[in-house]
Amino acid sequence: MHHNNKAEFSTSDSCLSTPQGFGTAAVHVGSAPDPITGAVVPPISLSSTFVHRKPGEYYAGFVYSRDGNPTRNGFEAAVAALEGGAHGIAFASGSAAIAMVIMSLPKGSHIVSVNDVYGGTFDTLTKLAPNMGYSASFANLAADPANVVSAMTPSTKLIWLESPTNPTMKLVDIAAVVSHAHRVNPDVITGVDNTFMSPYFQRPLALGADVVVHSATKYLNGHSDVCMGIAITSRADLATRLRELQTALGAVPSPMDCYLAHRGLKTLHLRMQAHERNALALARALESSPYVESVIYPGLKSHPQHALAKRQMSGFGGMLTFRIKGDLAMATAFFHHLKTVTLAESLGGVESLAELPATMTHGNLSAEERAKHGITDNLVRVSVGVEDAEDVVRDVIQALDKAFAAGKAC
Numbered sequence: 001m002h003h004n005n006k007a008e009f010s011t012s013d014s015c016l017s018t019p020q021g022f023g024t025a026a027v028h029v030g031s032a033p034d035p036i037t038g039a040v041v042p043p044i045s046l047s048s049t050f051v052h053r054k055p056g057e058y059y060a061g062f063v064y065s066r067d068g069n070p071t072r073n074g075f076e077a078a079v080a081a082l083e084g085g086a087h088g089i090a091f092a093s094g095s096a097a098i099a100m101v102i103m104s105l106p107k108g109s110h111i112v113s114v115n116d117v118y119g120g121t122f123d124t125l126t127k128l129a130p131n132m133g134y135s136a137s138f139a140n141l142a143a144d145p146a147n148v149v150s151a152m153t154p155s156t157k158l159i160w161l162e163s164p165t166n167p168t169m170k171l172v173d174i175a176a177v178v179s180h181a182h183r184v185n186p187d188v189i190t191g192v193d194n195t196f197m198s199p200y201f202q203r204p205l206a207l208g209a210d211v212v213v214h215s216a217t218k219y220l221n222g223h224s225d226v227c228m229g230i231a232i233t234s235r236a237d238l239a240t241r242l243r244e245l246q247t248a249l250g251a252v253p254s255p256m257d258c259y260l261a262h263r264g265l266k267t268l269h270l271r272m273q274a275h276e277r278n279a280l281a282l283a284r285a286l287e288s289s290p291y292v293e294s295v296i297y298p299g300l301k302s303h304p305q306h307a308l309a310k311r312q313m314s315g316f317g318g319m320l321t322f323r324i325k326g327d328l329a330m331a332t333a334f335f336h337h338l339k340t341v342t343l344a345e346s347l348g349g350v351e352s353l354a355e356l357p358a359t360m361t362h363g364n365l366s367a368e369e370r371a372k373h374g375i376t377d378n379l380v381r382v383s384v385g386v387e388d389a390e391d392v393v394r395d396v397i398q399a400l401d402k403a404f405a406a407g408k409a410c
Helices: 022-028 070-083 094-103 119-132 147-151 174-184 236-249 255-265 268-287 306-312 328-336 367-373 389-409
Strands: 052-054 087-091 110-114 135-139 156-162 189-193 211-215 229-233 292-296 319-324 353-355 379-383
Touching: 022 070, 022 268, 070 087, 070 229, 070 255, 087 094, 087 236, 094 119, 094 189, 094 211, 094 229, 094 236, 110 119, 119 135, 119 156, 135 147, 147 174, 156 174, 174 189, 229 236, 268 292, 268 319, 268 389, 319 328, 328 379, 328 389
Parallel strands: 110 135, 110 156, 156 189, 189 211
Antiparallel strands: 087 229, 211 229, 292 319, 319 379, 353 379
């Protein structure tokens, strides 16, 4: 592990006056004590509307909670600081945040996306975006960042990336894609879904990206009890367009959800260290299992892009996938024997979750599309939680043992 989170973070929105490290920023940015009562934890502002001093003159710039809310503003400031951005714009989900980035583009825009993209994003780009006047094409940017060049057209306005990709954990060289894309069009926007890594392990803005999106439902909140999204950028023009969409379309999170996500954010650095430690332990155990065909985790030397992972990220995260030796029936049997690890979609919570992408998160893709991206029937995705590592490893190994023992008995 090679954590390097000593970068300084903006604390202009907090009670701090000097640059601080990641953990200090996570705890303090956007969380200044209440100036009226002195409460260390700022109060949750549940009000939907705010009083005027006189018509058109506001007390603190707040008018209506769809336009802006003190609790939401604190969360937006905190995530923006951790990503090294100037602006954070929160939405009701990660999918909403991605849709808003797309809708910020001029009508008729073309989007180039990494081909191995989250199923929900694939649906948005292929089924919904065309109805809104956008077109999209897909390129294998993990294999070669230069592939972005041949995929671009004169109307390409956005390059959309994930790294690692979901669920096959392929890495995209973000800086290289940005460099190639800018040679074709210096004004093209590059967006990165950074949900899998969180800002603790990867900061795409520092690699040249223009906008970063998170499903804050996942690691940022970290407790599987909030559904939220957020976009972060340092481009004032893009931030303005996203805020206009936030206000006009109203896909905003509730103040209570913003409070919960901000509270979760304060332990992000601690949780990510535990997620990574446990994921590496599980990945190594799976590599030693006779019932496992392959393990895909950036922290393993066996990952084909391990060198890129060490260069681009400050850690390897808590997500891994592996292929069981067997078919859909064997994979299904494995899930039947899990006890500590929960069979469920989503990721990034304190509890370990496992799922079968072929029939769950990516079941909306055609069999042909799944085969093209390596989403086989025996591919298992695990979001490794922060439980005791030995308990997670023991549970997964015993589930494999029982599944194969039952298979031999049959």
